[in-house]
Amino acid sequence: MQSKDLLTQWQHLAGTDLGVTDWLTIDQQRINSFAETTLDHQLIHIDPTAQATQNLGGTIAHGFLSLSLLSYLGATLTKPHIGDNTVLNYGLNRVRFINPVASGSDIRLHMKVLSAGENPQGVLVTFHSEVEIKNTQKPALIAEQLALFLYQ
Numbered sequence: 001m002q003s004k005d006l007l008t009q010w011q012h013l014a015g016t017d018l019g020v021t022d023w024l025t026i027d028q029q030r031i032n033s034f035a036e037t038t039l040d041h042q043l044i045h046i047d048p049t050a051q052a053t054q055n056l057g058g059t060i061a062h063g064f065l066s067l068s069l070l071s072y073l074g075a076t077l078t079k080p081h082i083g084d085n086t087v088l089n090y091g092l093n094r095v096r097f098i099n100p101v102a103s104g105s106d107i108r109l110h111m112k113v114l115s116a117g118e119n120p121q122g123v124l125v126t127f128h129s130e131v132e133i134k135n136t137q138k139p140a141l142i143a144e145q146l147a148l149f150l151y152q
Contacts, residue, residue, distance in 0.1 A: 010116030010123045018077040023106040026061045034065040060100040066131050066140050073109035082149055090146035099138040106134035122150040
């Protein structure tokens with residue numbers, strides 16, 4: 001997509017609710033795999049028999065596991081607007097982990113476009129991203145997420 005078109009498209013979407021993704025199950029295997037990858041083997045994530053885990057009602061996902069899924073989940077909501085443009089994770093302005101995600105829970109992303117501005121390499125878009133937990137009022141996390149949609 002041409003640079004002017006990409007910028008105009010994202011600026012037009014500022015203030016728009018992009019909707020929600022499908023539900024994604026955060027099962028114990030995914031949690032264990034994340035623990036292996038990050039070397040974060042805290043008992044609350046991997047040992048359902050540990051006292052701390054039992055106090056939580058079972059194992060919980062790493063906060064950074066939920067956060068890392070913003071890229072995957074967000075792509076399902078932004079792809080219809082950008083096609084095959086390359087997107088770079090540009091960071092986060094703010095993140096708050098509100099509610100732990102219990103093993104076996106289903107999560108989904110609710111995403112809104114806050115703003116879009118020009119960058120020498122593309123269009124920098126700021127999103128309000130909220131990871132919801134099925135059948136739970138409080139979200140898992142709330143983040144202000146930045147993505148750089150590169151000019152082609």
